[in-house]
Amino acid sequence: MFQSAELGHRLEKKAYEEQVPRLREALLEAQMELGDKAQFPVILVLAGVEGAGKGETLKILNEWMDPRFIAGHALGPPSDEERERPPMWRYWRRLPPKGRIGIFLGSWYTQPILARTYERCGHAELDQAMDRILRFERMLADEGALILKVWLHLSQQAQRERFTELESKKATRWRVTPEDWRQHEHYDALRRAAEHALRQTSTADAPWLVVEGADPRYRHLAVGQALLAALQQRLAAAPPAHSRQPAPPALPAINGLTLVQSLDLSKQLAKKDYDQQLEKYQGRLNLLLRKRAFAKKSLILVFEGFDAAGKGGAIRRVTAALDARRYRILPIAAPSDEERAQPYLWRFWRHLPRHGRVAIFDRSWYGRVLVERVEGYCEVADWMRAYGEINDFEEQLVRNGAMVAKFFLVIDKDEQLKRFKAREQTNFKRFKITEEDWRNREKWDDYEQAVCDMVERTSSEIAPWTLIEANDKRFARVKVLKTLCKLLEEKL
Amino acid sequence: MFQSAELGHRLEKKAYEEQVPRLREALLEAQMELGDKAQFPVILVLAGVEGAGKGETLKILNEWMDPRFIAGHALGPPSDEERERPPMWRYWRRLPPKGRIGIFLGSWYTQPILARTYERCGHAELDQAMDRILRFERMLADEGALILKVWLHLSQQAQRERFTELESKKATRWRVTPEDWRQHEHYDALRRAAEHALRQTSTADAPWLVVEGADPRYRHLAVGQALLAALQQRLAAAPPAHSRQPAPPALPAINGLTLVQSLDLSKQLAKKDYDQQLEKYQGRLNLLLRKRAFAKKSLILVFEGFDAAGKGGAIRRVTAALDARRYRILPIAAPSDEERAQPYLWRFWRHLPRHGRVAIFDRSWYGRVLVERVEGYCEVADWMRAYGEINDFEEQLVRNGAMVAKFFLVIDKDEQLKRFKAREQTNFKRFKITEEDWRNREKWDDYEQAVCDMVERTSSEIAPWTLIEANDKRFARVKVLKTLCKLLEEKL
Numbered sequence: 001m002f003q004s005a006e007l008g009h010r011l012e013k014k015a016y017e018e019q020v021p022r023l024r025e026a027l028l029e030a031q032m033e034l035g036d037k038a039q040f041p042v043i044l045v046l047a048g049v050e051g052a053g054k055g056e057t058l059k060i061l062n063e064w065m066d067p068r069f070i071a072g073h074a075l076g077p078p079s080d081e082e083r084e085r086p087p088m089w090r091y092w093r094r095l096p097p098k099g100r101i102g103i104f105l106g107s108w109y110t111q112p113i114l115a116r117t118y119e120r121c122g123h124a125e126l127d128q129a130m131d132r133i134l135r136f137e138r139m140l141a142d143e144g145a146l147i148l149k150v151w152l153h154l155s156q157q158a159q160r161e162r163f164t165e166l167e168s169k170k171a172t173r174w175r176v177t178p179e180d181w182r183q184h185e186h187y188d189a190l191r192r193a194a195e196h197a198l199r200q201t202s203t204a205d206a207p208w209l210v211v212e213g214a215d216p217r218y219r220h221l222a223v224g225q226a227l228l229a230a231l232q233q234r235l236a237a238a239p240p241a242h243s244r245q246p247a248p249p250a251l252p253a254i255n256g257l258t259l260v261q262s263l264d265l266s267k268q269l270a271k272k273d274y275d276q277q278l279e280k281y282q283g284r285l286n287l288l289l290r291k292r293a294f295a296k297k298s299l300i301l302v303f304e305g306f307d308a309a310g311k312g313g314a315i316r317r318v319t320a321a322l323d324a325r326r327y328r329i330l331p332i333a334a335p336s337d338e339e340r341a342q343p344y345l346w347r348f349w350r351h352l353p354r355h356g357r358v359a360i361f362d363r364s365w366y367g368r369v370l371v372e373r374v375e376g377y378c379e380v381a382d383w384m385r386a387y388g389e390i391n392d393f394e395e396q397l398v399r400n401g402a403m404v405a406k407f408f409l410v411i412d413k414d415e416q417l418k419r420f421k422a423r424e425q426t427n428f429k430r431f432k433i434t435e436e437d438w439r440n441r442e443k444w445d446d447y448e449q450a451v452c453d454m455v456e457r458t459s460s461e462i463a464p465w466t467l468i469e470a471n472d473k474r475f476a477r478v479k480v481l482k483t484l485c486k487l488l489e490e491k492l
Numbered sequence: 493m494f495q496s497a498e499l500g501h502r503l504e505k506k507a508y509e510e511q512v513p514r515l516r517e518a519l520l521e522a523q524m525e526l527g528d529k530a531q532f533p534v535i536l537v538l539a540g541v542e543g544a545g546k547g548e549t550l551k552i553l554n555e556w557m558d559p560r561f562i563a564g565h566a567l568g569p570p571s572d573e574e575r576e577r578p579p580m581w582r583y584w585r586r587l588p589p590k591g592r593i594g595i596f597l598g599s600w601y602t603q604p605i606l607a608r609t610y611e612r613c614g615h616a617e618l619d620q621a622m623d624r625i626l627r628f629e630r631m632l633a634d635e636g637a638l639i640l641k642v643w644l645h646l647s648q649q650a651q652r653e654r655f656t657e658l659e660s661k662k663a664t665r666w667r668v669t670p671e672d673w674r675q676h677e678h679y680d681a682l683r684r685a686a687e688h689a690l691r692q693t694s695t696a697d698a699p700w701l702v703v704e705g706a707d708p709r710y711r712h713l714a715v716g717q718a719l720l721a722a723l724q725q726r727l728a729a730a731p732p733a734h735s736r737q738p739a740p741p742a743l744p745a746i747n748g749l750t751l752v753q754s755l756d757l758s759k760q761l762a763k764k765d766y767d768q769q770l771e772k773y774q775g776r777l778n779l780l781l782r783k784r785a786f787a788k789k790s791l792i793l794v795f796e797g798f799d800a801a802g803k804g805g806a807i808r809r810v811t812a813a814l815d816a817r818r819y820r821i822l823p824i825a826a827p828s829d830e831e832r833a834q835p836y837l838w839r840f841w842r843h844l845p846r847h848g849r850v851a852i853f854d855r856s857w858y859g860r861v862l863v864e865r866v867e868g869y870c871e872v873a874d875w876m877r878a879y880g881e882i883n884d885f886e887e888q889l890v891r892n893g894a895m896v897a898k899f900f901l902v903i904d905k906d907e908q909l910k911r912f913k914a915r916e917q918t919n920f921k922r923f924k925i926t927e928e929d930w931r932n933r934e935k936w937d938d939y940e941q942a943v944c945d946m947v948e949r950t951s952s953e954i955a956p957w958t959l960i961e962a963n964d965k966r967f968a969r970v971k972v973l974k975t976l977c978k979l980l981e982e983k984l
Binding site: 055056058059062063066067068069070071072074079080081105171174283287290312315316319320323324325326328329330331336337338362 | 547548550551554555558559560561562563564566571572573597663666775779782804807808811812815816817818820821822823828829830854
């Protein structure tokens with residue numbers, strides 16, 4: 001993989017100076033077109049061995065293009081706010097919006113490759129990490145991002161020469177750190193780990209480009225031209241034909257029995273039992289979240305349900321048991337324009353709670369496979385891939401210590417009608433019932449199918465769905481609390 | 493100030509239960525109207541002595557209203573990301589957008605009052621801190637925020653009883669901390685500091701309300717009703733009549749000589765001198781920012797100038813001297829919808845750099861007193877108050893260790909015309925010249941006046957303006973670099 005980047009590629013000054021002006025102008029033009037149309041973000045990963053010129057390459061790109069619309073991200077150790085979220089959080093918060101270029105020095109590849117180099121992890125773990133990266137980059141590509149990954153390479157000898165040269169001058173001595181020499185000593189291990197990682201993650205959507213880093217002129221022109229080619233190709237491409245794919249066949253409900261229909265919605269709880277159990281489980285929940293173990297974890301609750309199924313009421317019965325200083329309710333409505341310029345899940349990533357905190361999503365990332373699917377707000381391909389993306393997302397949450405519980409509140413059509421009418425009668429509930437609610441009601445069966453598919457595909461051991469029989473509000477609220485207590489008892 | 497909150501206010505259960513349903517309904521209605529129109533944000537400060545029920549009050553408000561549109565902020569020690577920005581940054585990042593309610597427990601009052609209580613600061617420093625708060629709240633009010641501040645009070649005896657009661661039960665023992673008892677021992681000092689702080693900061697725009705905290709029913713009803721009254725009053729008020737005030741008289745240029753006109757725009761630098769000086773100052777700048785002292789500071793650069801004055805070129809000559817990994821250019825264009833839902837300065841606060849970093853604003857918060865003033869995009873009162881707000885903002889930056897340098901690039905009308913025409917000829921610069929540029933040009937004199945006023949009112953020793961003679965690009969670029977080096981030599 002690295003052989004052709006050890007051939008000693010060089011470029012004469014004259015040839016370089018002849019080519020640069022044209023390249024600059026073309027890059028600027030491409031960048032302007034990108035910014036004008038703002039159809040997609042550009043993500044450039046600049047990785048490679050130390051001393052191969054990552055920083056200088058970033059600098060020259062800033063010089064050649066309009067640096068106002070490029071953001072370079074060189075990440076050091078994570079901040080405390082970052083350490084309390086999944087490792088990818090720090091990259092999500094720095095993703096470029098549509099129309100902009102984000103350049104990552106020290107990317108999601110750095111830690112896995114170094115961990116393997118220094119044998120802090122085995123081969124299988126490296127493979128796992130690359131697998132997660134593949135899914136992440138696939139998601140970015142599916143969301144429209146143009147991704148280019150450059151590995152700047154140096155042979156071990158060229159690296160030694162480079163470090164020695166830098167150290168020989170006072171002005172550049174500071175640039176060689178002990179960590180650099182340490183990596184130099186582990187050169188072969190790093191090379192092996194990198195080669196393996198690159199081979200596994202070079203895809204059509206996010207290809208790797210290995211560039212010899214020794215000669216700045218060669219390196220800069222190679223990276224510049226690669227970026228230009230990728231930009232031009234993408235800008236020239238027709239926007240993807242949004243052929244309306246047919247929805248994939250769902251598992252037919254052979255005996256008319258779906259997950260949702262199999263629920264016994266007649267379940268009830270008498271007022272007296274309700275009062276007693278509400279108090280019991282609220283008290284238990286309160287105690288559970290005051291356990292010391294919770295300081296190293298977080299809790300993420302998702303509430304979905306048919307309109308008027310009582311999400312708000314259930315949420316309030318949960319929050320009544322929480323320390324008001326430590327939870328946050330995130331009502332999910334239409335995305336803001338900053339959110340629309342980012343991948344779908346970005347608007348949820350940005351609200352992830354720190355440790356010791358509770359985030360309650362009133363509607364959630366499941367909107368994509370519920371309302372967006374049923375109403376046709378997104379392509380079939382988009383909601384189909386969402387199941388996998390959501391599973392990845394939740395896996396990351398759980399790996400980082402979040403406890404995830406998801407509730408879907410089910411009522412039947414008659415009960416919904418009764419509640420719609422009642423809401424129209426009550427002064428301070430009138431705001432809760434809109435035209436849209438009546439429209440959604442007409443698509444009841446489609447929603448029901450979407451719910452069944454969703455639970456089928458995204459209920460996992462680590463982040464299970466609980467269907468809540470909600471025709472009786474008291475029963476529903478207590479079941480939510482009880483389920484939650486059980487989960488926390490297992491995990492804390 | 494606290495006497496009437498030590499009278500032993502209580503409310504019988506029956507009276508409470510009679511009043512609560514009506515209050516809840518009215519609060520909900522007001523909240524809905526607030527959310528629907530989204531004309532202003534609501535900021536509720538819940539302060540007070542420990543044990544007086546701040547957390548419980550937040551909880552009851554969440555219960556009574558729609559908790560989805562209330563965000564409670566209980567702030568503990570600042571995170572490392574917060575410590576590297578001015579102390580107010582953590583509040584700015586949590587300000588509620590228009591239409592929402594933000595409740596702050598542990599607000600901008602906490603630290604100053606406790607510092608005085610424990611004699612970590614003197615009386616004068618408390619006054620200074622209150623002064624800064626006054627200006628902050630005035631700004632919020634001017635930006636349309638509804639601000640209500642509640643101090644929950646307990647007499648020392650009531651506090652002791654409260655702590656003892658909590659400690660006597662297993663379920664509540666955890667709620668009393670050593671810090672609580674410490675505050676109890678310093679009760680008199682805390683009371684004095686708080687009384688002084690409250691007296692100084694109770695304004696018509698952001699009044700304090702002292703509520704006795706001993707009896708939950710009394711406390712909750714008092715706070716709920718106060719919030720309701722404030723909301724209703726504000727919602728009923730006609731939107732402020734945007735009478736177009738006349739602009740205040742400017743200092744007449746008696747001898748036709750303004751700051752801008754007094755510049756000698758014929759200043760030039762020969763190519764040879766330029767090359768040599770550019771290298772010299774870029775090298776010096778690079779070395780300066782690698783000093784160890786910079787790791788505890790940050791650098792904030794502001795570039796403003798007439799259209800086509802060469803801001804971009806000057807910025808690139810600066811960034812050429814910087815480590816590409818440690819700076820960020822922030823091009824300021826139209827605000828996003830999330831930014832429009834916040835006070836004017838919010839969009840700049842969110843981009844403040846951490847220590848060891850450089851933020852370069854290509855156009856900036858001065859837009860308000862330049863283009864917005866000249867084009868009439870905001871009211872006279874808005875840009876008039878902006879000078880003071882900007883000075884406050886920059887003072888906070890500097891107090892926290894930022895070095896702030898501001899450059900205004902000046903060219904004359906002939907030079908601008910020449911550049912506009914040249915741009916129209918150059919392929920990759922065409923994007924830089926728009927209809928708007930030609931329109932702005934017609935208001936040259938207004939812009940010039942605005943620039944003079946701006947420099948007059950916002951050039952301070954801690955954050956000075958440097959006017960740059962920019963008819964000759966070479967001269968301009970070197971002057972920017974030279975000025976910057978001089979500043980850094982003084983500060984680092």
